[in-house]
Amino acid sequence: xxxxxxxxxxxxxxxxxxxxxxxxxxxxxxxxxxxxxxxxxxxxxxxxxxxxxxxxxxxxxxxxxxxxxxxxxxxxxxxxxxxxxxxxxxxxxxxxxxxxxxxxxxxxxxxxxxxxxxxxxxxxxxxxxxxxxxxxxxxxxxxxxxxxxxxxxxxxxxxxxxxxxxxxxxxxxxxxxxxxxxxxxxxxxxxxxxxxxxxxxxxxxxxxxxxxxxxxxxxxxxxxxxxxxxxxxxxxxxxxxxxxxxxxxxxxxxxxxxxxxxxxxxxxxxxxxxxxxxxxxxxxxxxxxxxxxxxxxxxxxxxxxxxxxxxxxxxxxxxxxxxxxxxxxxxxxxxxxxxxxxxxxxxxxxxxxxxxxxxxxxxxxxxxxxxxxxxxxxxxxxxxxxxxxxxxxxxxxxxxxxxxxxxxxxxxxxxxxxxxxxxxxxxxxxxxxxxxxxxxxxxxxxxxxxxxxxxxxxxxxxxxxxxxxxxxxxxxxxxxxxxxxxxxxxxxxxxxxxxxxxxxxxxxxxxx
Ligand SMILES: [Zn+2]
Numbered sequence: 001x002x003x004x005x006x007x008x009x010x011x012x013x014x015x016x017x018x019x020x021x022x023x024x025x026x027x028x029x030x031x032x033x034x035x036x037x038x039x040x041x042x043x044x045x046x047x048x049x050x051x052x053x054x055x056x057x058x059x060x061x062x063x064x065x066x067x068x069x070x071x072x073x074x075x076x077x078x079x080x081x082x083x084x085x086x087x088x089x090x091x092x093x094x095x096x097x098x099x100x101x102x103x104x105x106x107x108x109x110x111x112x113x114x115x116x117x118x119x120x121x122x123x124x125x126x127x128x129x130x131x132x133x134x135x136x137x138x139x140x141x142x143x144x145x146x147x148x149x150x151x152x153x154x155x156x157x158x159x160x161x162x163x164x165x166x167x168x169x170x171x172x173x174x175x176x177x178x179x180x181x182x183x184x185x186x187x188x189x190x191x192x193x194x195x196x197x198x199x200x201x202x203x204x205x206x207x208x209x210x211x212x213x214x215x216x217x218x219x220x221x222x223x224x225x226x227x228x229x230x231x232x233x234x235x236x237x238x239x240x241x242x243x244x245x246x247x248x249x250x251x252x253x254x255x256x257x258x259x260x261x262x263x264x265x266x267x268x269x270x271x272x273x274x275x276x277x278x279x280x281x282x283x284x285x286x287x288x289x290x291x292x293x294x295x296x297x298x299x300x301x302x303x304x305x306x307x308x309x310x311x312x313x314x315x316x317x318x319x320x321x322x323x324x325x326x327x328x329x330x331x332x333x334x335x336x337x338x339x340x341x342x343x344x345x346x347x348x349x350x351x352x353x354x355x356x357x358x359x360x361x362x363x364x365x366x367x368x369x370x371x372x373x374x375x376x377x378x379x380x381x382x383x384x385x386x387x388x389x390x391x392x393x394x395x396x397x398x399x400x401x402x403x404x405x406x407x408x409x410x411x412x413x414x415x416x417x418x419x420x421x422x423x424x425x426x427x428x429x430x431x432x433x434x435x436x437x438x439x440x441x442x443x444x445x446x447x448x449x450x451x452x453x454x455x456x457x458x459x460x461x462x463x464x465x466x467x468x469x470x471x472x473x474x475x476x477x478x479x480x481x482x483x484x485x486x487x488x489x490x491x492x493x494x495x496x497x498x499x500x501x502x503x504x505x506x507x508x509x510x511x512x
Contacts, residue, residue, distance in 0.1 A: 005259050006260055010226050011046065011231070014048055014063070015047065020281070025278060033278060034066070037231075039349070040263060042262075044071045044226075051076060061089045075100075076127075078126065086134075098131040098137075098138055099138075099141065100128055104148040104152065105145075121155060125162065127163075128164055145171050146171070147176060154188070165199060167226060177215055178215070180218065187223065212241040212242070221257070229241040231271055232275055232281065243268075244268045268321045269347060270347035270348050272290040280482055332366040334366070340355070362380055373460040375460040390498070397411050397491060407431075407432050408426040410423045437490060438497050450475070456489060469484055484498070
């Protein structure tokens with residue numbers, strides 16, 4: 001590989017991605033994603049913001065001790081405490097990076113930091129220098145760079161390089177820039193900063209105007225060699241540059257860019273589904289690369305062309321991004337081996353601890369449903385929870401309803417200590433069975449969140465298809481999402497609502 005054309009893939013799903021509303025994850029969930037990112041072969045994993053909270057610190061530390069291969073990075077402000085926390089959290093690994101940042105735009109200086117330009121310059125220099133005393137690999141970001149005066153930005157970058165930064169990341173923090181303008185900014189910095197040839201320039205974009213991938217590509221064409229991105233483009237507001245889009249743009253248009261990445265693109269789809277299932281953030285059907293419709297050709301005229309030759313309308317093959325198309329159907333008589341083989345072919349890993357519960361779910365589903373499609377198996381793998389992760393589990397559910405009188409439900413739950421609790425009497429509602437089930441769950445668990453959104457979609461085909469319910473609630477000012485699947489949509493709803501309650505419960509215990 002020509003090293004000059006190697007683009008470093010810096011994944012920030014666990015840091016910037018996790019900052020998105022409703023996307024907060026547990027330690028176990030973060031580790032699961034970190035393992036998947038390693039399989040995907042990203043170069044750098046930004047594991048979190050170690051100084052933000054004890055929970056963040058622990059997860060950066062756990063990822064640093066468990067994951068070997070990619071560089072493990074953590075974010076820090078330019079102050080002593082942040083940088084010390086960062087270095088402590090990264091202690092378990094030798095392959096580490098500290099990423100320090102300070103805001104540089106006039107608007108941030110004035111309204112956020114209340115600092116003069118000289119103070120910012122000093123903070124950048126001192127911050128990088130201090131990080132450098134803990135590790136060789138130091139990245140520096142001038143926050144809100146795209147809205148910073150170019151001369152001042154050049155000065156700050158010079159100070160960071162002088163202090164020993166090895167990567168200079170230029171973020172479009174508010175998603176404001178446009179490709180041509182952003183490309184020019186990189187050219188300006190690379191030709192005006194002293195020793196710019198001694199560092200790697202990096203790009204970090206947000207998608208507020210839908211331009212994050214285009215802006216990142218413009219930066220690469222102007223000399224940047226690292227892209228910061230997230231799986232499914234999750235992140236604050238409209239999100240970050242999507243890892244699957246930027247890497248497939250580079251791969252598909254190789255003759256144009258002549259760049260290379262180390263990403264194993266056949267892991268893109270399973271990783272996308274894993275992140276979507278953990279965060280509860282659905283991938284839109286029409287999302288590039290990993291959306292359900294990305295490779296569907298339904299218009300008759302396209303199908304005709306496709307049958308003759310796939311390349312008439314397809315610029316990438318579904319197999320290239322890890323969508324394993326097959327018409328194989330499993331059923332009641334399929335054994336453990338057949339199940340596990342399909343799981344592997346679909347690009348998922350099941351460790352010993354998860355194999356048994358997943359196979360049990362498969363058998364349960366096979367009793368209810370004749371044909372089990374790939375999408376059903378994917379849903380089983382992604383939704384099987386290791387038992388010890390949840391406070392509450394569904395044991396039994398009964399509902400009855402009528403269009404003239406409403407509905408009633410009784411629910412039986414098991415809590416983490418194994419105690420069974422149920423609604424002493426049926427809980428009724430005028431608004432149908434879902435509401436009465438939710439009320440019954442609230443009655444037992446004592447949580448009473450505000451329902452914001454309820455979505456249902458079918459996982460596969462046929463009358464007996466599984467329904468997947470996604471529930472979004474707000475509890476004490478914070479959003480939570482959860483989903484559940486079953487052939488019975490009321491049960492899907494109950495499972496989704498319980499997941500939400502379990503998340504709230506974990507979060508409460510974490511903060512106590
Ligand atoms: Zn960001």
